[in-house]
Amino acid sequence: MSGQVKETAINVDDIYEEVSEWHINSGGIKIVAKRLAGRFRTLKWFGMSVWLVLFLGPYLRWNDSQAILFDLPHRQFNIFDITIYPQDIWMLSLTLLFFAILLAAVTSIAGRVFCGYFCFQTVWTDVYTFIEEKLEGNTPQKALKFNKAPWSVDKITRKIAKHSMWLLIAALTGISFVAWFTEAFQLWRDLFSFQAPLFAVGVIATFTGGTYLFAGFMREQVCFWLCPYARLQGVMYDQDTLLPAYDAERGEPRGRIKKGQDNSAKGSCIDCNVCVAVCPTGIDIRKGQQEGCITCGMCIDACDSIMDKVKQPRGLIRYASYKELHHNGKSIPLYKRLRVIIYSLILLMALSGIIYGFMNLSPTEFKVVHERQPLFVRLSDGSIQNKYTIKILNKTKETMTIRFNIEGLDGATLHSLKEMTVEPGKIVPVTALVRVPSEHFTKGITPIIFKGDVVDSTISLRYKSMFMGPE
Template sequence: MTDPENKSSISTIDIYEDVSDWDVNAGGNKVVAKRMTGRFRKLKWFGMSVWLVYFLGPYVRWDGQQAVLFDIPNRQFHFFNVTVYPQDIWMLSLTLLFFAILLAAVTSIAGRVFCGYFCFQTVWTDVYTWIETRLEGDTPQKAMKFKSAPLSAEKVGRITLKHSLWLIIAMLTGLSFAAWFTDAFQLWKDYFTLQAAMPAWIVLAMFTAGTYVFAGFMREQVCFWLCPYARLQSVMYDQDTLLPAYDAERGEPRGKLKKGQVDSAKGSCIDCRMCVAVCPTGIDIRKGQQEGCITCGMCIDACDSIMEKTNQPKGLVRYASYKELHHNHDSIPVFKRPRVMIYGLILMISFGGVVYGFTHLSPTEFQVVPERQPLFVQLSDGSIQNKYTLRLLNKTQHPIEVQYRISGLEGATLHGLDDLVHIEPGRINQLTAFVRLEEDAVNQAISPLIFTADVINGPDIQIRYESMFMGPN
C-alpha cells in the first residue's frame, strides 16, 4: 500500500497506483475473461485434469471391490488392499497435517498456486465459463451483445444449453462425491430407480445446488468473500514468495505504440490491457499484487504473447519475488529459507509417518484384558485360576479362523478356547478364557504369560499379546 507520508522509503512502489485503485470486483460486474494459450494455461489444464481422479476414482476396482471406499456405516476406510479402522485414525491426522503443511509450503514458495491451478472453485468456474464463452461470446463486448440481443429461438436455445450443461456437471459433481462413500455402480442404480438412501439424495442436492450457484454465478466472489484460505494466505507470504507481478520499472511509462513504431521514451508496456482481459478475477496486475489475484499466471501468458509480437523480451509480467522486483536484495534460495525448511521438516515427518502406517498396518488388533475383581480364584483342587477377556478385530477383507494358545508360563493350561474361532471381516470377536496353574507351580505374585492367536486359514498371521498371571504369593 502506498503511504503518502512515507513515499521516499518505497520509491519503486510509487510507480504503482494507489490501493484505492485496486480492482476488487464486488460482484457488480460480470467478468468475461478472454482465453489465450500459453505455458500457464497448459499448466492450468494439467492441474484441472487431476480432478478426473475425483470423477473416475470410485469406479476403480481392486480385488473385486471398490479400490477406495470411505465406508462410514462400518467405520472402515478401504484403500486398495489396506483397510484403515478408527483405531488407526492417527494416520488420517498425519495425512491431513501433511496436506495442510504442503499447502502452507507451496503458498510460501509460490503464493496461491493452489487457487490458480487446483482449487475446485476456480477449476469448476473455469469449466463453467468456458461453456458460457463458447455459447454467449468470449469477450465482454460479445457477451454484452448477446445479452442485449432480442429474444430468439437461437438465444433461448443457447441459454438453455448452457444451464443444462452446468446442471449436468453439478449433478455429476454431487454423485461423484457420494460415490466415494458407497458402491459407485450400485449408487447409479439406486439413483435411477429412486431407491437411494436419504443421505445420498441430500449430498446430491447440496452439491448440485452448491456447484451450480458457486461456479455458475458467484465465481470469483466465492474467493473474495467465502474462502478462508484466501484470508490466511497472506501470513504465509514473505519477500521471497514468487507471485505474478508487473515489472513497473521496465514497463513504465506505459503507452500505446503503432505497429513498427519504436519510442525509447516509453517503457515496455504498450497499454494493450490484454493482461486485464484474460484475468478471471478482473484484476489489472499493473496496479500491483492484489487481494483478488489467484496467481493463475494467465496475465503472464497474455503479456508474453504481446512482448513476442512487439519484439520485446518476455517477462514484463512474470512470477517474481518482492525482493527480485525491487532489487533490494537477492532472493534467498528456497532450501535456505527457514520457513520453508520448517515446513519441509514437518512434511517429511508426517509423510514418513503415513508411509510407516500403511506399510506396518496390522491385519488384526488383539487385546487381552485380565479380570481385576477378583485377581485370581483358587479352585477345589487347589489350582489357581485367572480369568481373561480376549478381543480380536479382523482388519482383513476376508473371514479368518483363529486358534488361541498360551506360552511363557510353565504348567499353565488354557480353558474355554478349545474350538477354532471364526471372525468375519471388520468384526471384533470377544471371548472369555481361563488359565489354570497348579498351586505348587505358582511361585510369584505376577508371572508373565503370552497369549498367541494363530490365524490358520489364509494369510500367515500370528499375533502375540504379553499379559500376566496373578497368584497368591
C-alpha cells in the same frame, strides 16, 4: 486552533479518498475474462485434468470389486488390495498432515499454485465460464450485449443450454463424489430406478446445488470472501516466494505508444489492459500482490503476447520474487530457506509414517482386556483365577481360526477358550479364564503373554497383559 481542526478534516477526507479508489468487487460486477492461449493456459488445462480422476476413479475395478471404495457403513477403506480399518486411522491423519504441509510448502515456494491450477473452485469456474462464453460471447461487451438484448428464441435456447450443461456437470460432480463411498455401478442403477438411499440423494443434491451456485454464480467471490486460504497466504509468503508480478521498474511510467512521437520516456507497459481483461478474478496485477490473485498466470500469457507484438522482450509480468523485483537481489536457493527445510522435514516425516503404516498393516487387531470387577477370584482349591476378554478383528479377506496359548507365568493354565473362528472384517469378543495354582502364585501383579497362532498361516499374535492376585 480552528484552522488546525479544518486541516485535520481535510486530511481525513484524503484518507477516505484513497479508500474510495480501492476497488472491491463484492459481486456487483460480473467478470467475463477473455481467454488467450499461452504457456500457463496450457499448464492450467493440465492441472485441471487431474480432476478427471474424480469422475473416472470410482469405475476402476480390482479383483471383481471397486478398486477404491471408502466404505463408511462397514467402517473400512478399500484401496486396491489394502483394507484400512478405523484402527489404522492414524495413517489418515498423517495423510492429511502431509497434504496440509504440502500446501504450505508449495505456497512458500511458488505461491497459490493450488488456487491457480488445481482448486475445484478455479477448475469448475473455468469450465462453467468456458461454456458460458461459447454461448454468450467471450468479451465483457459481447456478454453484456447478449444479456441486455430482448428475449428471443435464440437467447432462450442459449440460456437453457447453458444452465442445463451447468446442472449436468454439477450433478455428475455430486454423483461422482458419492460413487467413491458406495458401489459406483449400483449407485447408478439405484438412481435410475429411484431406489437410491435418501442420504446419498441428499449428498448428491447438496453437491449439485453447491457446484451450480459456486461455479456458476459466485465464482471469484468464493476466493474473495469465503476461502480462508486466500487470507492465510500472507503468512505463508516471504520475499523469496515466486509470484506473478508486474515489473514496475521496467513498465512505468506506463502509456500507449504513439507513432511519430518520442516514446523513449515511457516504460514498457503500453497500458493495453489485456492483463486485467484476462484475469479470472478481475484484478489488476499492476497494483501489486493482492488477495484476489490466484496466481494462475493468465496475465503473464496475455502480457507476453502483447510484448511479442510490440517487439519487446517478454516478462514484463512474470513469476518473480519480491527480492528479485525490488532489490535486484537474487533469491536464496531453496535448500537454504528455513521454511522450505522445515516443511520438507515435516513432509518427509509424514510420508515415512504413511509408508511405514502401509508396510506394517497388521492382518488382525488383537487385544486382551483384563476384567476389572473382580480383578481376581480365589477358587475352591485355593488357586487364583483371572478373567479376560479377548477381542480379535480379522482384517484379512479370509476366515481365520486362531489357537490360543499363554506364556510367561509358571503353572498358569488357559480355560474355557482354546480356539476360535473369526469371519473377515468381524470383531469377536470371547472370554478367557487363566488359573494359577496357589503354590505357583507369587503376589500382586505378574506379566503374562497371550499368544494366538492363526491356523494354516504364519501369522502369530502376541499381547502382553497382567495376571493379578491378592497382595
